[in-house]
Every structure is written in C-alpha cells, then in structure tokens.
Amino acid sequence: MENLIKKAYTQSIKNKRRGDEEEEVEAIKRIILNAKKIIIATNNQKKFKVISDILSRVVNAKIEMLNINTNCADLTRMPAVSKGLIAVDTEEADVVIARGRLGVPGSGSMLVIMDGKGRILSASLSPSSVVHKEDIETRIKKEIIDALKRVGIELKTDDLRKD
Amino acid sequence: MENLIKKAYTQSIKNKRRGDEEEEVEAIKRIILNAKKIIIATNNQKKFKVISDILSRVVNAKIEMLNINTNCADLTRMPAVSKGLIAVDTEEADVVIARGRLGVPGSGSMLVIMDGKGRILSASLSPSSVVHKEDIETRIKKEIIDALKRVGIELKTDDLRKD
C-alpha cells in the first residue's frame, strides 16, 4: 500500500493524476480479503453480528468486537472516523470497521473500513433514521455490502439467499 | 446549530443519545436552503456547472467556484474533506461543497456538504470510476441529489425532467 500511495501522491504533485487506478482498487480489495484480524468498533452485539456475518462470507479473518465504549467519538467532528481511530490506536488489526454518525447531529451515519494504520479504504452512508425509517439491522447489512462492493468485493447471490 | 450540537453532546456524555432527531435534520436542511453564499470547491467548470445547476433549483444563494487549485488535498488522508476545509479557510461562505477522493487512492469519491465552520452536514459516495464505469457528470449529479436527499431536501420530479 505504501508504494501505491507514494506513486499516487507523486502523480498529484506533478498534476498528472487521472483518478483511481485499477491496481489501487485491487490493493484495497486484497487488504480486506487477506486480513487475518478484523476489529469491529461497536459495543452493540446485534450490529456486530450483522457486520461479522457478512464479512465472514468473504474473509477468513478472526473478527472481534472492540472492548471499549466508543460513545465519546460522538463529541468529534466525524464520529464514525473517530471510532475507527479508537480501534486502530488500541488494537493491532489488519482492518477496522466502524459505524457511527457521519458529521454533525442529524447528518446520518457512515460505515467506514480502515486499514491498521487508520487509512480509509472504503465507506458507505445512510440517512438519519428519521429520514429512512428502515430497520437498523437491514440498514447496516446494506451498508457493509455496499462498502465492500465499492471496492470490487461482491457477495454471491447464493450467499445472500442464505439469510 | 451551536445549541443543537451542545444538546446532542450533552446527551452523549450522559449516555442518553438515541440517534439523530428530527429537529437536527431540520436544522441542517435550513442551513443549506437559507444559505446566501455557497462555495463549490472545484476548479473544473463542468463539475461546477452540474452541482450548481442542481443547487440553484432549491436555493437562492450566490453560488461560486473556489479560485484556488485544490489538487494538494490529494496528499491528505481524506481528500474531499480537506478540499472542503481549504474553501472554509479561504472564504466566508454559509455552505461549502467539495468533491474528491474519499480516502486512500482507489477508495472512490466523496461529495461533502459543510457549513461555514467546516462542520459536516451531509455527504454522498461513489465507487472508483474503474468500478462504476459511468459518465462523471451523471455520477456527480447523482451525488449532489443524494447528499441533499439524505437531509430531507428532495428535488421535484418536475425539476429533474427539465434536463
């Protein structure tokens, strides 16, 4: 990853960057699929189960719940991202997944996938529940599927039918 | 906004926060709809036009392009957010809209709506163009419509038909 980032940064400095490249998306995909340890930054058993069920269909990683209360992240400008960094800083993991508020109160939620250094690999968003009026578990399931799909990790319809 | 944030933060401290509240989404909506000056942080005329065309259907604001090259934001951990902050810090605006990469190279793009202090009001995401293979202008149009919709600002079908 370090080398790809260096290459992309050098392109940007020279004004030669033309958007994401296939090998970059591939690299993100590989980091997620080859992860040995994934931490999910939530204290909620149900949310953990939804995310870890989906993940375990595509990865062989040990998937663990973060054992720290992350409510404090709600007092930051980007609560979901801050939750992820709490996991990055208190655990040695290959991948961290966090879900929380996107920005200010009312701004809806974000599910974010980070690597072990806290770099953002993918994400997905939902509107506030006062706007979407959907079941929270259904929503989270869509979010994790969507965040994986954005970087080319598709779940087989077969897998989804299992639910 | 300051009072709503204070209220929400106090709820979080007391462990009494139960997700976004209707008045919070309303407040975000009002900030966007009542904006007098909106800065779009892009140097690209076409992208500016797509976003400003959609915006001008719902707001009466003066909509301007940021006259600083924001390529440098690509060397940060969250390029779209960094672009927004460049606009916040160099302009006096009520609302700032920025579009750029979400995270690491390959992570796709983010369109973000901020207020004049840099607080995040809404956002939307797209996968890398190597994944979505869609026309960039169609994509940006979807993004701005989606970011507005997340906080309850819906464009009338009538408006959309005009294109």
Next chain:
Amino acid sequence: MENLIKKAYTQSIKNKRRGDEEEEVEAIKRIILNAKKIIIATNNQKKFKVISDILSRVVNAKIEMLNINTNCADLTRMPAVSKGLIAVDTEEADVVIARGRLGVPGSGSMLVIMDGKGRILSASLSPSSVVHKEDIETRIKKEIIDALKRVGIELKTDDLRKD
C-alpha cells in the same frame, strides 16, 4: 484572515512560499486582541482562572468557561485540539482556548488558541507532569504567556509583577 490564507496557499501552490510573513503574525495578534468573546475549554475553575487572569490583561473580551465536560476528547489522537473543536462547534466565539493532552497518553500537554472556525492561531507545550514536576497552575500560566508571546503579544513586566 480568509484573504491572508488564500494568499499564503497560492504562494505554496506556486512554490513561492518563504515562511511566515509579518502581516500574518499581525493578523493573528489582532484577532486575539480584538476578540469580543473568548471561550476557555476547561471544566476546572482553577485552570480557568489562571488563563482568564492572564488574558484579561491584554484583551477586553468577555471570557467564559465552556459548560460541557470535555473528557471525551481524551479518546482522540489530539485531545487538546479536539477540546478546542468541541468549543468551536458548540459556541459562537471569536477565540477559543483549550488545554489538554498533546497526543498519545504520556505525550504531555498542549495549550491551543483557535479562532471561531477552529483554525489554529498559536499554541504552547509542556512535558508530562511526571517529567516536569512543577505546580500545574504555574505551568498553565507559563503556557498561556508563551502562546501569546509566540505571536507577538507580550505582557508588560509590570503586569506580571502584580501576581
């Protein structure tokens, strides 16, 4: 401030930036000295008094304590900066002063002066108390004097003798 930042950013983009300029330091000084409302992001009466006593010798501002518990900021990567942003986001102030940990636990403390948008104007640092072994109030007094001095605001010896 917006225009000075725009000018400096433009210099950086053109590789023509040669360090801080006198008018920039002057602008920071003016923002602090002309502030009408200053929020000090601490819940500790003693710390508030030390900082506000020093400040009131150089400014005419209304100086207030933030009435939100900011302990949560300790779960972020830069606690002092996060405390400042809690104040920026929950108050309308011209200047915010926050004091807290610099970085990871053990990294000592930082006092930071921000403007109303959360832009960092000045700061000062102290080592951990386990390293400096000094009285906390003496330390904070030095920090605020030092942070002001860095941007050209000197307290008259006369003023300091009063203590």
Next chain:
Amino acid sequence: MENLIKKAYTQSIKNKRRGDEEEEVEAIKRIILNAKKIIIATNNQKKFKVISDILSRVVNAKIEMLNINTNCADLTRMPAVSKGLIAVDTEEADVVIARGRLGVPGSGSMLVIMDGKGRILSASLSPSSVVHKEDIETRIKKEIIDALKRVGIELKTDDLRKD
C-alpha cells in the same frame, strides 16, 4: 503501546484519569530509542542533517529523508502534522519526524514525532522567524532536543559539546 492506550482510554471513560503516567512516558521513550527505521519528512538537506545528527546520538536507527515533496501539507489546517502523515502513509517506519507550520500562516512552526501509525509521541514549537529572528538551523536543533527531552530523552552535555 496499544495496551497502554486502551488502559488510558478506559480510565478516561470512567472519569478516573489523573494525567500521564510514568510507564506511558517510558513507553514513548522506548519506541523512539528502539526504532529501527526513522523517516524525516523534509526535502531540505540541511534541516535533515541537523535533525539526523542529534537523533544519531541517541538511537541506532536507519535515518532516512522522505523522498516526496511535502509542500502540499501547507494547504491543511495543521501542516506539520499533515507532513508527518504523508510520511506515515507512504513509508513503513517505526518513527516519523516532521517539521512545518503549526496552524494558519503566521502561527510559527512545529516539530512533531509520530509512531508508525501516525500517533503523536512528542513535539516542540517555535514562533515565526519574523518573531524569533534566529538562525533556522539553531532553531531546529533546539526543537528536536526539546521534543526528545519532553519525553525523558536527554542528550549528554558531552554530546552537545561535540558541535
């Protein structure tokens, strides 16, 4: 480090945190002293030499210069911290040292020491050169000595006399 941070965060959540602890400062010291690879985020040979000369008196690490232009960091809210993160994200290093502007133009400079994940271990500050009027190399030397001293790493007088 992960465990110490987890412990400190847990103390904060329970409102039982009483400032930095000796073992935390010790841990920071150990990370710096035991580093095998240190990256200095500067493109300036002279600045690199000043910092690496001081460092090589206390560590056995391979000390390298970052081979990416970091000027772009000047368009962020905390340029020195952003420079450090550019190094963290493009290199695999145990420790990263960056020097750049603290905050807005005019706010003076910051030297920051980070670990390989981008967590801030120590730092030091200087006023703008328009305020301090000192030779830049003397200044940087003071900064690195000061940043090390803050976490208990003292250079022997003997070492300093060598210059």
